[in-house]
Amino acid sequence: MTDWLITNADIINEGRRFHGDLRIKNGRIEAIGSGLTARAGEQVFDAAGRLLMPGMIDDQVHFREPGLEHKGDLATESHAAVAGGITSFMEMPNTKPPAITLDALEAKFRLASTRAVANHSFYLGATNDNLDVLRSLDPRAAAGIKVFMGASTGNMLVDNPDTLDAIFRDAPTILLTHCEDTPMIEANLAIERARYGDAIPVERHPYIRSREACLKSSRLAIELARRHGSRLHVLHISTAEELLQFAPGPIAEKRITAETCVHYMQFDEADYATRGNFIKCNPAIKSASDRVAIIQAVREGRIDVLATDHAPHTLAEKSQPYETAPGGLPLVQFALQCALERWFDGQLPLELIVEKTTHAPATLFNVRDRGFLREGYFADLVLVDLQTPQTVTRESVLSKCGWSPFEGMTFRSSIAATWVNGRLACRYGKFDSNIQPGQRLEFNR
Known part of the structure; x- marks a missing residue:
């Protein structure tokens, strides 16, 4: 599913921080604004005031x-x-x-x-x-x-x-x-x-x-x-x-x-x-x-x-x-x-x-259509929870090596959700069962 309406987000992008909503259509950002309402076929994700960034x-x-x-x-x-x-x-x-x-x-x-x-x-x-x-x-x-x-x-x-x-x-x-x-x-x-x-x-x-x-x-x-x-x-x-x-x-x-x-x-x-x-x-x-x-x-x-x-x-x-x-x-x-x-x-x-x-x-690197929250750009997004700490344990490490230099440290934030090309790929470390491969980056050179 690549059509989403993310509501009630604390958006940070290009030097600005503001409260708003973001619409994803066919893997790209269609609109950024406030008071956006859900359309038929869209899934709604309430950001609950968490930080939304590229x-x-x-x-x-x-x-x-x-x-x-x-x-x-x-x-x-x-x-x-x-x-x-x-x-x-x-x-x-x-x-x-x-x-x-x-x-x-x-x-x-x-x-x-x-x-x-x-x-x-x-x-x-x-x-x-x-x-x-x-x-x-x-x-x-x-x-x-x-x-x-x-x-x-x-x-x-x-x-x-x-x-x-x-x-x-x-x-x-x-x-x-x-x-x-x-x-x-x-x-x-x-x-x-x-x-x-x-x-x-x-x-x-x-x-x-x-x-x-x-x-x-x-x-x-x-x-x-x-x-x-x-x-x-x-x-x-x-x-x-x-x-x-x-x-x-x-x-x-x-x-x-x-x-x-x-x-x-x-x-x-x-x-x-x-x-x-x-x-x-x-x-x-x-x-x-x-x-x-x-x-x-x-x-x-x-x-x-x-x-x-x-x-x-x-x-x-x-x-x-x-x-x-x-x-x-x-x-x-x-x-x-x-x-x-x-x-x-x-x-x-x-x-x-x-x-x-x-x-x-x-x-x-002149990456095409990524790295910013802009209408028409790919919806590569991360939602950060600044209120929920996370302590790094060896059991939580996803890299194949199975360890982290941060073990035992408590970070004062958590990664709440990640969208890749408009698909909700991961929520608090849990992956979508239908996660898709990413795309080859293109460059405006």
């Missing part, structure tokens, strides 16, 4: 399919995303095989067309030797091109200076970079091994994957982008120093933009003592002053997008010693609630959280 668009996830399905897959992780109010995702190329050819890229779209319950797109991955493939990409066929300028999960490090220069010069669409300097990280790791042997404490993670390594790499990416006029989006900013490289202001006016992730606003290095490898990620979660600076940068517009970098690993993998435990956190199910904690704490206004999680990624 569904979150997550520009950075790792759903692990194909090849790493023991960690997660397109079905399990997209269900977790929808339960958390994420209606569209853009997935990274470091799967097995990696999406570094056009055929491998399209194979992932075919998988998602029947398995992903959220709308979706994928990135083409850069390597040291696939420049011709990158040049041949139709900008409308993928979310963008991902460049690993620091080694992370998978083996896709691009460290040839000539290749990097050519990628920034010739890329036909937006470039997204993971910025950490691998030689610096390896030198730091050698120092820690000499000190601790094979028992490096996880608390050393932010000093191994250091702020200097992040800053050196992001400076290089920005230098290359400025040299060639590239459209650059720097992912998962984790340090105060890096923030000074990005200008405040509206995202539509920028050629170089920045993203951070919800966990960098929630945790800091003091949390390693209790959460250990469960918050080990790349780049590393760093100091409390970095966390404060990141929130301030979101507020002033230096950071343009909030995302997750959802990257599940099994409990067994995360339970290994520091060096062998992989970096990455499962986040999509609770990401929006985590972001909303910044509102409860008086740090960010609701309107800005909606901007950074929905409007900004839609604008940045």
Whole structure:
């Protein structure tokens, strides 16, 4: 059923918050107003004053399919995303095989067309030797091109200076970079091994994957982008120093933009003592002053997008010693609630959280007809209950890995309902029995 009348909602969209109703017809928003009355054949949903906003668009996830399905897959992780109010995702190329050819890229779209319950797109991955493939990409066929300028999960490090220069010069669409300097990280790791042997404490993670390594790499990416006029989006900013490289202001006016992730606003290095490898990620979660600076940068517009970098690993993998435990956190199910904690704490206004999680990624990637509550746009919606807290338990986790870095935490909001393409897909974590696959995202490029 894709014809709905949502009444009595606290609507937040494009910087405004107002009481009203919203009509969905054939999967799209037909009307937004007040006093709308039900038509024959419509289902009525009383929002009861809860917050209605566009569904979150997550520009950075790792759903692990194909090849790493023991960690997660397109079905399990997209269900977790929808339960958390994420209606569209853009997935990274470091799967097995990696999406570094056009055929491998399209194979992932075919998988998602029947398995992903959220709308979706994928990135083409850069390597040291696939420049011709990158040049041949139709900008409308993928979310963008991902460049690993620091080694992370998978083996896709691009460290040839000539290749990097050519990628920034010739890329036909937006470039997204993971910025950490691998030689610096390896030198730091050698120092820690000499000190601790094979028992490096996880608390050393932010000093191994250091702020200097992040800053050196992001400076290089920005230098290359400025040299060639590239459209650059720097992912998962984790340090105060890096923030000074990005200008405040509206995202539509920028050629170089920045993203951070919800966990960098929630945790800091003091949390390693209790959460250990469960918050080990790349780049590393760093100091409390970095966390404060990141929130301030979101507020002033230096950071343009909030995302997750959802990257599940099994409990067994995360339970290994520091060096062998992989970096990455499962986040999509609770990401929006985590972001909303910044509102409860008086740090960010609701309107800005909606901007950074929905409007900004839609604008940045030129997503067609999504990311806003506008008549004629797809009805990708999330209804948030600001009055009903939710405590995260291991049993409540929908990601295949079965654990969460937020376990034991109580968020002061709940996700009441999520509509994807006009269909009511999920209510308080319970899915519609006839839930449908999401759609391939289209781009106005």
